[in-house]
Amino acid sequence: MNNTADPVKLASKLIRCPSVTPEEGGALVLLQEQLEAAGFECTRVDRGGVANLYARWGARGHKRSFGFNGHTDVVPPGDAAEWTHDPFCGDVIDGILWGRGATDMKTGVAAFVAAAIDLVSETPPDGAVILAITGDEEGDAVDGTTALLDWMARQGEAMSVCLVGEPTCPNEMGEMMKIGRRGSMTAFFTATGVQGHSAYPHRAKNPVPALAQLVDRLARHRLDQGTEHFDPSTLAVTTFDTGNPANNVIPASCRATVNIRFNDTHSSTSLIEWLRSEAASVAQESGIDISMATKVSGESFVTPPGGFSDLVAAAVQRETNRVPELSTSGGTSDARFIKDHCPVVEFGLVGKTMHQVDERVEVAQIHQLKAIYRRILEDYFA
Structure with missing residues (x-):
């Protein structure tokens, strides 16, 4: 040539x-x-x-x-x-x-x-x-x-x-x-409670344990075992932040982010439904409001x-x-x-x-x- x-x-x-x-x-x-x-x-x-x-x-x-x-x-x-x-x-x-x-x-x-x-x-x-x-x-x-x-x-x-x-x-x-x-999507969680003094936790509603419970539940969940052309899907917790500089204040809110790389077992729609269900379950158990926003980069x-x-x-x-x-x-x-x-x-x-x-x-x-x-x-x- x-x-x-x-x-x-x-x-x-x-x-x-x-x-x-x-x-x-x-x-x-x-x-x-x-x-x-x-x-x-x-x-x-x-x-x-x-x-x-x-x-x-x-x-x-x-x-x-x-x-x-x-x-x-x-x-x-x-x-x-x-x-x-x-x-x-x-x-x-x-x-x-x-x-x-x-x-x-x-x-x-x-x-x-x-x-x-x-x-x-x-x-x-x-x-x-x-x-x-x-x-x-x-x-x-x-x-x-x-x-x-x-x-x-x-x-x-x-x-x-x-x-x-x-x-x-x-x-x-x-x-x-x-x-x-693989598909890629990110979920942004915000847990909202009531701020208070750490010496009087009964007067506050601490969002941190609830959000920690949620991200732990998500991280431990096995999404699938892989498919003919794909490895197993993965979920990574990428941030967890209260923005709280004080050690004696229970924060009013905290945030966490997870990123999912998913195979053809899932769609972004099915994963969003699963994430919302898990967040609602933890919110009901804890009494902490948990909201979620998502960004889908691709299926x-x-x-x-x-x-x-x-x-x-x-x-x-x-x-x-x-x-x-x-x-x-x-x-x-x-x-x-x-x-x-x-x-x-x-x-x-x-x-x-x-x-x-x-x-x-x-x-x-x-x-x-x-x-x-x-x-x-x-x-x-x-």
Whole structure:
């Protein structure tokens, strides 16, 4: 294969764009210039102060369209003084590309953009290639990929299948691809009693024991034993706070937060019903009012193993000599939105340094990832 578009140079340029969510930072402007020069029709789909880019090669109406999805926004770098190299340097040093976004996921975007440009330039396919790139994956994701999908629906645009270029491999290239993700939701509890002096507890109503009883009951509950494609669901108590600096005052209220990562045994609706039932039970037993608010980040989903996952896995194996594990592990990704549009899987780099100080990636892996994406495209349109 010829390698006319250099994914390392493109990734380096993208890292130099300070696109910390929700700042565009010049990253999408750079990609639009590159893609339009290669014959892609590009449209900015900005919404709610978030920048997004839709790029299409190929006439409308094709029965087959292969989509890539990714993001150019990054998490904050933290204290730049703790980095070995400037977090937005994008420098290649001794075969390593350094900078925020090197793994998550400016390099993944650069790899699929380079692969797509090479494909349409050298072996134009009988079909369409679509790139849906957002600037709001690391944030609330309200106006990112969802805005792109909403715009596509209004325009009659559609992807037949989609590959999300998130880092998926734990330690070595080719180890793992994602065919689904767990759902994620957070519950915020507030227990309210009556403030009083700790020497006269009978004159107060202490909310702390009641809330402690509730979170203990939730934490000890086994949600399920796992399913065919998922590990067991988990619940973690992440905060417990009275905001009370005095040791001789019974507080009027206290708060706790729990985060649940759930498999396809559950929905967010069923879990919210369970949480409300447990909170109501403890409230009745204790006489303490317990209220609850929830935030759902995404439902669990799985793309059943089949033609699309087989195609991706075969390309990965041919380029890496590894058969990727079909996994649903990890946190959420924008695949949770795309699964309602078309079949979606994820494959990308080794993600060991994502969100860390000194985020970096081996240059050899970048070229390997581009080769995998190019092979996937060729096999899909063959």
